[in-house]
Amino acid sequence: MKLWRKASGALKDQRSVWIANIARRKSFRNPEIETAIIKATNHDELFIDTENIAFIYRTLRLSCDHHKAVLFAITKRMTKTRSWVVALKGLILMHGMFACEVPSIQKIGRLPFDLSNFRDGHSNPGKTRPHNKFIRSYYAFLDEKSTFLYNDVVDYGNNTGYISKDDTIQASNNNNNDNVDSSMKQECKVIKKLQRLLDLLLVIKPQTKATIGHPLFIEAINCVIVEVFDVYSQICGGISRFLRRICSVEKGEAEMALKMTQKATKQGEELSLYFEVCREIGVLHPSDCPRIETIAKEDLKDLEDIINEDRFEEMTLNEDHHNNDTSKEITMRDHHQVASINEENEYSKQRKMMMTIVTHKWETFDEGLSTKENDKEKNHFEPLISL
Known part of the structure; x- marks a missing residue:
């Protein structure tokens, strides 16, 4: 059963990457960034793609103009997922984005996605209940932190x-x-x-x-x-x-x-x-x-x-x-x-x-x-x- 879930998750990731690559480039949509987000939040619970995570952080630090594409991609990913692995990786990624201290990320207010009622839809509910609780608690903190940064961090001296x-x-x-x-x-x-x-x-x-x-x-x-x-x-x-x-x-x-x-x-x-x-x-x-x-x-x-x-x-x-x-x-x-x-x-x-x-x-x-x-x-x- 675990092998089947792993194979199924890998296929879903590949399909999502394919869709992202053929998507039309817009001001809020960047196929390269969207692909990196998908790979950074892949379904493999034993693998953390540090290479794509590093790419996302570097992209944010290089230009504030990229924050819309990053937020769009992670919001789309978190909104659609019913996998606790993808959700947890997304929260860790979001936590790291705040640590980058990029002004545009710290000014988003509440998080653009909602995991306050998250439930894994691919595994036994009895086994994933602790996972769901952990994710909901982690989300509650990050949402509060994002609001705090928005309300209590201000521009100081011409950026x-x-x-x-x-x-x-x-x-x-x-x-x-x-x-x-x-x-x-x-x-x-x-x-x-x-x-x-x-x-x-x-x-x-x-x-x-x-x-x-x-x-x-x-x-x-x-x-x-x-x-x-x-x-x-x-x-x-x-x-x-x-x-x-x-x-x-x-x-x-x-x-x-x-x-x-x-x-x-x-x-x-x-x-x-x-x-x-x-x-x-x-x-x-x-x-x-x-x-x-x-x-x-x-x-x-x-x-x-x-x-x-x-x-x-x-x-x-x-x-x-x-x-x-x-x-x-x-x-x-x-x-x-x-x-x-x-x-x-x-x-x-x-x-x-x-x-x-x-x-x-x-x-x-x-x-x-x-x-x-x-x-x-x-x-x-x-x-x-x-x-």
């Missing part, structure tokens, strides 16, 4: 580079301090979206023996792991930058920062479990990933107490004043009298101490993950992503 909107706003704040609040709110939104991406990534994992040892799923997991390192590193860096400025923000924004930190801590625990699964199935070597440290619950509780303190607003407004003149009394809030200046100074020191504890932890995460992410990219994104 000289591409940078997230929060960084663009932050850069403009160097010349305009009045926009600090806007910058921090935007950074919060971006961090939340990154945390959403990480949630979707952690769902993508093989769950049965049929998928655990399969080379195609291992290749997909390698791509996902690199993405996990990258996204989690960005989350840690964003939270670290935010917490360094927490003393200058309003209470609502500080509470938002606390929620983000709590979620990131929870995600760190889930990440440790995810890496453990990857190590068990042989995808990840123990030395390949950093030790995921989490913020101590006691530190989070102290930060929560500080943020929820009734005097938060007074401390924010008068903190600099206290450092210069410890003899001047702090403004009363509502009708509560502050006990003493020494007590308030101690409270201020406690807040700064919490800032040091939390931001140091996240900076450590960011540095460690960035280094490992680069190592993983060198080791595992060849040949599919870095070609």
Whole structure:
């Protein structure tokens, strides 16, 4: 039966290539590109055509004009297929296209095809159910990532580079301090979206023996792991930058920062479990990933107490004043009298101490993950992503 499916798949690929070659060349249709897409997403589950994958990536990097033909070909291929092999290869290929950082690909918005309800139509449903689930999870992440790139990556300086909107706003704040609040709110939104991406990534994992040892799923997991390192590193860096400025923000924004930190801590625990699964199935070597440290619950509780303190607003407004003149009394809030200046100074020191504890932890995460992410990219994104 396997031999018959393999022969049938090869015939389908040959027929598709023949049709592509006789098709009329148009602005959105290029027979050479379409043929390469078909061969890169062939039906052979034990063979990955790295040569044609490399050709597609090179074509995209050479000219943005080719992106329409590439998207047309991959959309046509993914829309028609009922094979989990073709679907998974198409998703891996799409993932690599995003990694090429071609502006026109990063601006497509939602993916031009839909695999959210994908079901393999050529094999026993009982055997391919885990495959279908994996593909649907992978598609959900890539669709969300494509939307994120469209909404939160903007042109920067006459096509000289591409940078997230929060960084663009932050850069403009160097010349305009009045926009600090806007910058921090935007950074919060971006961090939340990154945390959403990480949630979707952690769902993508093989769950049965049929998928655990399969080379195609291992290749997909390698791509996902690199993405996990990258996204989690960005989350840690964003939270670290935010917490360094927490003393200058309003209470609502500080509470938002606390929620983000709590979620990131929870995600760190889930990440440790995810890496453990990857190590068990042989995808990840123990030395390949950093030790995921989490913020101590006691530190989070102290930060929560500080943020929820009734005097938060007074401390924010008068903190600099206290450092210069410890003899001047702090403004009363509502009708509560502050006990003493020494007590308030101690409270201020406690807040700064919490800032040091939390931001140091996240900076450590960011540095460690960035280094490992680069190592993983060198080791595992060849040949599919870095070609």
